[in-house]
Amino acid sequence: MGLAGELSMNAAITRPQETRTGRDCFTPFILDDDQDMVDMLQKMVESMGYAVFGTTHAEEVLEHVRLGDCRVAICDLRMPGMDGMAFLDQALKIDPGVQVILVTGHNSLDSAIEAVKSISQ
Numbered sequence: 001m002g003l004a005g006e007l008s009m010n011a012a013i014t015r016p017q018e019t020r021t022g023r024d025c026f027t028p029f030i031l032d033d034d035q036d037m038v039d040m041l042q043k044m045v046e047s048m049g050y051a052v053f054g055t056t057h058a059e060e061v062l063e064h065v066r067l068g069d070c071r072v073a074i075c076d077l078r079m080p081g082m083d084g085m086a087f088l089d090q091a092l093k094i095d096p097g098v099q100v101i102l103v104t105g106h107n108s109l110d111s112a113i114e115a116v117k118s119i120s121q
Contacts, residue, residue, distance in 0.1 A: 026071040029061050030054035031087065033079040041074060058082040058090075065094045077104035085114065 028050055030041045035056055042054040053070075055061060058081065064070035073091065077084035084102045091098050 027051050027053050027069065029064060029070045029073040031058060031061050031073055031079075032056065032076040033081075034076070037076065045074075058087050062087070062090055062094065065091050065098050068095070070098060072099045072101070074101045074103060077102045078106060 028045050030038050030045070030052060031054075032038045032041070033056055038054040038056060042052045045052045053061075053064070058075075058079070061070060061073055061075075065073075070091075073087075075084045075087050079087075082090070084100075084104070088100045088102065091100055
């Protein structure tokens with residue numbers, strides 16, 4: 001191998017990894033059964049400078065939790081199929097470090113208390 005080949009190999013080996021900080025570190029995930037709500041929340045979070053992933057499918061977000069792509073999820077509490085509490089439970093079983101923000105359009109103190117109790121167990 002010539003000098004040029006050795007230099008390019010050394011450059012590739014010693015090149016520092018790009019460090020991601022701030023808003024490029026993670027993509028917030030939006031989960032709601034109402035697509036209009038997903039779109040509204042997505043626009044709101046994007047306006048803060050974040051790239052956002054929005055969906056109406058809980059399993060899709062859980063797959064991203066499994067892959068380590070999802071560090072923060074904003075999730076509706078009341079949804080058909082897998083509701084927000086079930087999503088929270090599944091997400092924390094997959095990755096105890098994932099942050100889940102539960103939101104609801106319903107005034108329910110009992111649901112808020114249940115959510116807090118589930119994460120403290």
